[in-house]
Amino acid sequence: MKRYNIHFLSTNEIIFVTGNKYQTYNIQTQKFVTFHGKDRDGVGSIAVSPTRHHFAVAEKGDSPNIYIYEYPSLKLYRILQKGTEQRFAHVEFSNGGEKLVSLGGSPDFTITVWDWKAERVILKAKAYSQDVYRASFSPYTDDTLFTSGFTHMKFWKMAQTFTGLKLQGEIAKFGALEMSNVSGYYELPDGKVLSGTEQGNMILWEGNLVKAHLVLDEQAKTPLHNGMIEVILFEDDQFITAGHDGYIKWWSLSEIDVCEADEVLEVAI
Numbered sequence: 001m002k003r004y005n006i007h008f009l010s011t012n013e014i015i016f017v018t019g020n021k022y023q024t025y026n027i028q029t030q031k032f033v034t035f036h037g038k039d040r041d042g043v044g045s046i047a048v049s050p051t052r053h054h055f056a057v058a059e060k061g062d063s064p065n066i067y068i069y070e071y072p073s074l075k076l077y078r079i080l081q082k083g084t085e086q087r088f089a090h091v092e093f094s095n096g097g098e099k100l101v102s103l104g105g106s107p108d109f110t111i112t113v114w115d116w117k118a119e120r121v122i123l124k125a126k127a128y129s130q131d132v133y134r135a136s137f138s139p140y141t142d143d144t145l146f147t148s149g150f151t152h153m154k155f156w157k158m159a160q161t162f163t164g165l166k167l168q169g170e171i172a173k174f175g176a177l178e179m180s181n182v183s184g185y186y187e188l189p190d191g192k193v194l195s196g197t198e199q200g201n202m203i204l205w206e207g208n209l210v211k212a213h214l215v216l217d218e219q220a221k222t223p224l225h226n227g228m229i230e231v232i233l234f235e236d237d238q239f240i241t242a243g244h245d246g247y248i249k250w251w252s253l254s255e256i257d258v259c260e261a262d263e264v265l266e267v268a269i
Contacts, residue, residue: 007048007055009071015055017043022057039064044088044105050097056116058088058102066091066102068116078119083112094137101145103127103135111135111147113158113167123167128152138187139234146193148182153195155208170208177203177213184232186239188257196229200243204259204267212259212267224249224269 006016012028020042024033037043040061048055054077058066064087066080084104091102099122104110111127114120127135131150138144145156145167153172158165174180178199185195193205200223202214216222225243233240239251251269259267 005046007046009048009052009055015046015048017046020060022046038067041087045091045103047091047093047100049093050095056091056093056100058083058091060087060105062086064088066100066114066116078116080114080116080119083114083121083124084108084110089132090134092134092136094142095139096142099137099142101135101137103132103147106131111145111156111167113145123158123165125156125167125169127169128154133181133183140187140189144187146185146187148185148195150181151179153182153185153193153205155193155205172205172208173210174203175210177210181228184229184241186232186234188253190257192257194232194239194256196225196232196241196243198228199223200225200227200229200245202229202232202241202256204256214256214259214267214269216268218268224251 006014009015013024013026015024022035022043037059039059042060043057044060045058053071054068055071056066056068068078070077083102085108087105089103089105093100100114100116102112109127109132110124112124113122115122127147128149132147133149135147143158147154154169156167156169159168180197182195185193187193195203202224203210204212216224225245225247227244229241229243231242237253242248255269
Protein backbone atom coordinates (compact mmCIF):
# COMPACT_ATOMS: atom_id res chain seq x y z
CA MET A 1 0.00 0.00 0.00
CA LYS A 2 1.51 3.35 -1.12
CA ARG A 3 -1.46 5.65 -0.45
CA TYR A 4 0.44 7.87 1.99
CA ASN A 5 3.90 7.72 0.44
CA ILE A 6 4.10 11.21 -1.01
CA HIS A 7 5.00 14.17 1.22
CA PHE A 8 6.13 17.80 1.06
CA LEU A 9 9.70 18.38 2.23
CA SER A 10 9.34 22.12 1.63
CA THR A 11 7.03 24.48 -0.20
CA ASN A 12 8.58 23.51 -3.52
CA GLU A 13 9.90 19.98 -2.99
CA ILE A 14 8.10 16.66 -2.56
CA ILE A 15 9.42 13.21 -1.71
CA PHE A 16 7.82 9.93 -2.72
CA VAL A 17 8.41 6.20 -3.15
CA THR A 18 8.77 4.91 -6.68
CA GLY A 19 9.28 1.17 -7.07
CA ASN A 20 12.25 0.09 -4.96
CA LYS A 21 13.65 3.64 -4.80
CA TYR A 22 12.53 7.04 -3.61
CA GLN A 23 12.75 10.40 -5.35
CA THR A 24 12.52 14.10 -4.65
CA TYR A 25 10.93 16.48 -7.13
CA ASN A 26 11.32 20.26 -7.16
CA ILE A 27 8.13 21.83 -8.45
CA GLN A 28 9.87 25.07 -9.50
CA THR A 29 12.91 23.61 -11.26
CA GLN A 30 11.11 20.38 -12.32
CA LYS A 31 14.20 18.44 -11.25
CA PHE A 32 14.03 14.83 -10.03
CA VAL A 33 16.69 13.31 -7.75
CA THR A 34 16.65 9.53 -7.25
CA PHE A 35 17.86 7.70 -4.12
CA HIS A 36 18.38 3.99 -3.58
CA GLY A 37 17.63 2.23 -0.31
CA LYS A 38 20.45 0.97 1.87
CA ASP A 39 18.92 -2.45 2.58
CA ARG A 40 18.57 -5.28 0.10
CA ASP A 41 15.01 -5.09 -1.24
CA GLY A 42 14.22 -1.42 -1.56
CA VAL A 43 11.90 1.03 0.20
CA GLY A 44 8.65 0.20 1.97
CA SER A 45 7.52 3.61 3.22
CA ILE A 46 8.63 7.18 3.87
CA ALA A 47 7.49 9.93 6.25
CA VAL A 48 8.39 13.58 6.87
CA SER A 49 8.52 15.09 10.37
CA PRO A 50 6.09 17.94 11.20
CA THR A 51 8.97 20.44 11.22
CA ARG A 52 10.22 19.07 7.87
CA HIS A 53 13.74 19.00 9.31
CA HIS A 54 13.90 15.20 9.08
CA PHE A 55 12.44 12.40 7.00
CA ALA A 56 12.29 8.65 7.57
CA VAL A 57 12.95 5.93 5.00
CA ALA A 58 11.63 2.53 6.11
CA GLU A 59 13.08 -0.24 3.99
CA LYS A 60 12.57 -3.87 2.93
CA GLY A 61 14.81 -6.96 3.28
CA ASP A 62 15.95 -9.29 6.06
CA SER A 63 15.55 -7.32 9.33
CA PRO A 64 15.36 -3.96 7.51
CA ASN A 65 16.07 -0.65 9.19
CA ILE A 66 14.44 2.77 9.30
CA TYR A 67 16.89 5.49 8.28
CA ILE A 68 16.29 9.05 9.51
CA TYR A 69 17.84 11.81 7.40
CA GLU A 70 18.27 15.51 8.05
CA TYR A 71 16.74 17.91 5.57
CA PRO A 72 17.91 19.76 3.53
CA SER A 73 21.46 18.44 4.16
CA LEU A 74 20.34 14.78 3.50
CA LYS A 75 22.83 13.70 6.18
CA LEU A 76 22.04 10.35 7.85
CA TYR A 77 20.91 11.22 11.38
CA ARG A 78 19.59 8.06 13.08
CA ILE A 79 19.11 4.32 12.36
CA LEU A 80 16.19 2.41 13.93
CA GLN A 81 16.77 -1.34 14.07
CA LYS A 82 14.78 -4.54 14.74
CA GLY A 83 11.34 -3.15 13.97
CA THR A 84 10.16 -5.91 11.61
CA GLU A 85 11.27 -9.17 10.01
CA GLN A 86 10.99 -8.60 6.26
CA ARG A 87 9.57 -5.20 5.29
CA PHE A 88 8.01 -2.03 6.61
CA ALA A 89 4.52 -1.38 5.25
CA HIS A 90 4.09 2.10 6.72
CA VAL A 91 5.87 4.66 8.88
CA GLU A 92 4.56 7.95 10.31
CA PHE A 93 5.67 10.67 12.75
CA SER A 94 3.49 11.78 15.65
CA ASN A 95 1.78 15.15 15.37
CA GLY A 96 4.25 16.63 17.87
CA GLY A 97 7.17 15.00 16.06
CA GLU A 98 8.73 13.36 19.14
CA LYS A 99 7.63 9.82 18.31
CA LEU A 100 7.50 7.61 15.24
CA VAL A 101 5.23 4.63 14.57
CA SER A 102 6.21 1.87 12.18
CA LEU A 103 4.16 -0.97 10.79
CA GLY A 104 5.74 -4.24 9.76
CA GLY A 105 4.37 -6.13 6.78
CA SER A 106 4.02 -9.88 6.40
CA PRO A 107 4.81 -12.10 8.22
CA ASP A 108 4.86 -10.26 11.58
CA PHE A 109 2.46 -7.25 11.14
CA THR A 110 4.19 -5.53 14.07
CA ILE A 111 3.30 -2.03 15.26
CA THR A 112 6.25 -0.30 16.96
CA VAL A 113 6.34 3.07 18.70
CA TRP A 114 9.80 4.68 18.67
CA ASP A 115 11.64 7.43 20.47
CA TRP A 116 13.42 7.98 17.18
CA LYS A 117 15.94 10.56 18.38
CA ALA A 118 17.16 8.08 21.02
CA GLU A 119 16.94 5.14 18.54
CA ARG A 120 14.82 3.38 21.15
CA VAL A 121 11.71 1.19 21.00
CA ILE A 122 9.05 2.49 23.41
CA LEU A 123 6.39 -0.19 22.75
CA LYS A 124 5.77 -3.02 20.33
CA ALA A 125 2.75 -5.24 19.64
CA LYS A 126 1.15 -7.51 17.05
CA ALA A 127 -1.15 -5.23 15.05
CA TYR A 128 -3.32 -7.91 13.41
CA SER A 129 -3.09 -11.40 11.94
CA GLN A 130 -3.58 -10.27 8.31
CA ASP A 131 -2.60 -7.35 6.10
CA VAL A 132 -2.40 -3.98 7.86
CA TYR A 133 -2.23 -0.95 5.57
CA ARG A 134 -1.50 1.96 7.87
CA ALA A 135 -0.59 2.96 11.43
CA SER A 136 -0.78 6.51 12.73
CA PHE A 137 -0.99 8.67 15.83
CA SER A 138 -3.98 10.73 16.85
CA PRO A 139 -3.74 14.35 15.61
CA TYR A 140 -4.34 15.45 19.21
CA THR A 141 -2.25 13.16 21.46
CA ASP A 142 0.74 10.84 21.10
CA ASP A 143 -0.88 8.32 23.47
CA THR A 144 -3.59 7.27 20.99
CA LEU A 145 -2.93 5.39 17.76
CA PHE A 146 -4.89 3.70 14.99
CA THR A 147 -4.27 0.86 12.57
CA SER A 148 -6.39 -0.29 9.65
CA GLY A 149 -6.29 -2.88 6.92
CA PHE A 150 -7.87 -6.09 5.68
CA THR A 151 -11.42 -6.39 7.13
CA HIS A 152 -10.54 -4.40 10.24
CA MET A 153 -9.70 -1.21 12.08
CA LYS A 154 -8.10 -1.07 15.50
CA PHE A 155 -7.99 1.62 18.21
CA TRP A 156 -4.85 1.71 20.40
CA LYS A 157 -3.92 3.35 23.71
CA MET A 158 -0.53 3.66 25.34
CA ALA A 159 -1.67 2.82 28.89
CA GLN A 160 0.15 2.65 32.21
CA THR A 161 -0.59 -0.71 33.86
CA PHE A 162 0.64 -2.53 36.99
CA THR A 163 3.37 -4.12 34.88
CA GLY A 164 4.39 -0.92 33.09
CA LEU A 165 3.49 0.92 29.91
CA LYS A 166 1.48 -1.22 27.47
CA LEU A 167 0.08 -0.81 23.97
CA GLN A 168 -3.55 -1.90 24.23
CA GLY A 169 -5.72 -2.33 21.15
CA GLU A 170 -9.49 -2.67 20.65
CA ILE A 171 -10.80 -4.12 17.39
CA ALA A 172 -13.63 -2.26 15.65
CA LYS A 173 -16.96 -4.08 15.83
CA PHE A 174 -18.88 -3.72 12.57
CA GLY A 175 -22.04 -5.18 14.11
CA ALA A 176 -24.83 -5.40 11.53
CA LEU A 177 -22.66 -3.82 8.83
CA GLU A 178 -20.68 -5.86 6.31
CA MET A 179 -17.04 -6.14 7.34
CA SER A 180 -14.80 -4.01 5.18
CA ASN A 181 -11.19 -3.36 4.34
CA VAL A 182 -10.27 0.05 5.78
CA SER A 183 -7.67 2.39 4.29
CA GLY A 184 -8.61 6.01 5.00
CA TYR A 185 -9.58 7.31 8.44
CA TYR A 186 -9.35 10.44 10.59
CA GLU A 187 -10.09 11.28 14.22
CA LEU A 188 -12.60 14.03 15.04
CA PRO A 189 -11.75 16.62 17.74
CA ASP A 190 -14.16 14.96 20.21
CA GLY A 191 -12.54 11.53 19.87
CA LYS A 192 -14.95 9.93 17.42
CA VAL A 193 -13.29 8.43 14.33
CA LEU A 194 -14.38 8.61 10.70
CA SER A 195 -13.28 5.77 8.42
CA GLY A 196 -13.89 4.77 4.82
CA THR A 197 -15.08 1.41 3.53
CA GLU A 198 -14.46 -0.62 0.39
CA GLN A 199 -18.16 -0.16 -0.46
CA GLY A 200 -17.60 3.61 -0.80
CA ASN A 201 -19.35 4.74 2.39
CA MET A 202 -17.99 6.10 5.67
CA ILE A 203 -18.44 4.85 9.22
CA LEU A 204 -18.52 7.14 12.23
CA TRP A 205 -17.10 5.28 15.24
CA GLU A 206 -17.61 6.04 18.91
CA GLY A 207 -15.06 3.96 20.76
CA ASN A 208 -14.91 0.71 18.80
CA LEU A 209 -18.66 0.69 18.01
CA VAL A 210 -20.51 2.00 14.96
CA LYS A 211 -22.34 5.26 15.68
CA ALA A 212 -23.57 5.88 12.12
CA HIS A 213 -23.14 4.50 8.60
CA LEU A 214 -22.84 7.51 6.30
CA VAL A 215 -24.40 7.29 2.81
CA LEU A 216 -25.81 9.70 0.22
CA ASP A 217 -29.34 8.32 0.37
CA GLU A 218 -30.81 6.39 3.31
CA GLN A 219 -33.44 4.46 1.36
CA ALA A 220 -31.31 3.40 -1.61
CA LYS A 221 -28.14 3.32 0.51
CA THR A 222 -26.35 5.18 -2.29
CA PRO A 223 -22.59 5.17 -1.56
CA LEU A 224 -20.52 8.31 -1.19
CA HIS A 225 -17.94 6.96 -3.65
CA ASN A 226 -18.16 4.25 -6.26
CA GLY A 227 -15.60 1.92 -4.67
CA MET A 228 -13.01 2.01 -1.89
CA ILE A 229 -12.39 5.27 -0.03
CA GLU A 230 -8.60 5.33 -0.11
CA VAL A 231 -7.78 8.51 1.84
CA ILE A 232 -9.53 10.79 4.35
CA LEU A 233 -7.95 14.17 5.16
CA PHE A 234 -9.16 17.14 7.21
CA GLU A 235 -8.68 20.85 6.51
CA ASP A 236 -10.64 24.03 7.30
CA ASP A 237 -13.50 22.14 9.02
CA GLN A 238 -13.94 19.96 5.95
CA PHE A 239 -13.23 16.27 5.49
CA ILE A 240 -11.68 15.44 2.13
CA THR A 241 -12.17 11.94 0.71
CA ALA A 242 -10.41 10.41 -2.29
CA GLY A 243 -11.87 7.24 -3.73
CA HIS A 244 -11.02 4.40 -6.06
CA ASP A 245 -13.51 5.98 -8.48
CA GLY A 246 -11.10 8.86 -9.09
CA TYR A 247 -13.23 11.50 -7.34
CA ILE A 248 -12.18 13.87 -4.55
CA LYS A 249 -15.06 15.10 -2.39
CA TRP A 250 -15.54 17.51 0.53
CA TRP A 251 -17.80 16.94 3.55
CA SER A 252 -18.69 19.29 6.42
CA LEU A 253 -17.35 18.46 9.89
CA SER A 254 -20.42 20.04 11.52
CA GLU A 255 -22.79 17.74 9.60
CA ILE A 256 -20.79 14.57 10.26
CA ASP A 257 -20.13 15.29 13.94
CA VAL A 258 -23.85 15.31 14.81
CA CYS A 259 -24.75 12.16 12.85
CA GLU A 260 -26.74 9.75 15.00
CA ALA A 261 -28.27 6.47 13.82
CA ASP A 262 -31.93 5.94 14.71
CA GLU A 263 -33.86 2.76 13.80
CA VAL A 264 -31.34 2.07 11.02
CA LEU A 265 -27.61 2.72 10.91
CA GLU A 266 -27.70 4.59 7.60
CA VAL A 267 -27.48 8.38 7.87
CA ALA A 268 -27.55 10.59 4.75
CA ILE A 269 -24.99 13.42 4.48
